[in-house]
Amino acid sequence: MKGIIFNVAEATVSQEFGEDTWDDLLDEAGLEGSYTALGDYPVEQLLAIVTAASEKLSLPPEDVVRFIGRRGFAILIAKYPDMAVGHQSARSFVLALNEVIHPEVRKLYPGSDVPTFEYRASDEAVLEIEYVSNRQLCYFAEGLIMGCADHFDESIELSQPVCQHHGARSCVLRLQWIPNV
Numbered sequence: 001m002k003g004i005i006f007n008v009a010e011a012t013v014s015q016e017f018g019e020d021t022w023d024d025l026l027d028e029a030g031l032e033g034s035y036t037a038l039g040d041y042p043v044e045q046l047l048a049i050v051t052a053a054s055e056k057l058s059l060p061p062e063d064v065v066r067f068i069g070r071r072g073f074a075i076l077i078a079k080y081p082d083m084a085v086g087h088q089s090a091r092s093f094v095l096a097l098n099e100v101i102h103p104e105v106r107k108l109y110p111g112s113d114v115p116t117f118e119y120r121a122s123d124e125a126v127l128e129i130e131y132v133s134n135r136q137l138c139y140f141a142e143g144l145i146m147g148c149a150d151h152f153d154e155s156i157e158l159s160q161p162v163c164q165h166h167g168a169r170s171c172v173l174r175l176q177w178i179p180n181v
């Protein structure tokens, strides 16, 4: 897993709970914690940090991962504002992941192992996204999508009717847009 994702995790935890908390999590996880953005590190290290955070903050691990993704989106887009140019909505951004956003990421971070998504749009308020990855980071995808909705000032209700963590071969993320009142 690219170091930038660890950097994002560090920034989200430090912003919300202070830098000492991040250091405590690294200690708990038995990790050194010097992650360079372009470096590659085992995904197990991220999961060990998530487990430590889950215990320390009394949150389910999936909520920790969602939290990192949701806040992390703002950090990533602040670092690469051009990625949002031309997109007026979260739907448009999410639909560009395979063709534009993640290919761009692969240029910036050579060797990136990014997921591909399959889209099924039933109507304009609903989008289903199939996610297949042996890293099983569907909750991270959920968080990033919620962060994307925050960015465009939209409200999305997100569910996973099908999930690898519950024995399925892939995950289906169902996005339902809620009109802003």
Ligand code: HEM
Pocket (backbone or CB within 6 Å): 001, 002, 004, 005, 076, 077, 080, 083, 094, 097, 101, 102, 105, 109, 111, 112, 113, 114, 115, 133, 134, 135, 136, 137, 138, 140, 141, 142, 144, 145, 148
């Ligand atoms: C709604 C928007 C996005 C979604 C749903 C999404 C989803 C994901 C997921 C689930 C992964 C984990 C890898 C895997 O599952 O195999 C990932 C990896 C990654 N994504 Fe995205 N992503 C989004 C936007 C972005 C943006 C804006 C950036 C900008 C830099 C980005 C950069 C990366 C990087 C660097 C990785 C790590 C690749 C690696 O470790 O080799 N993503 N993305």
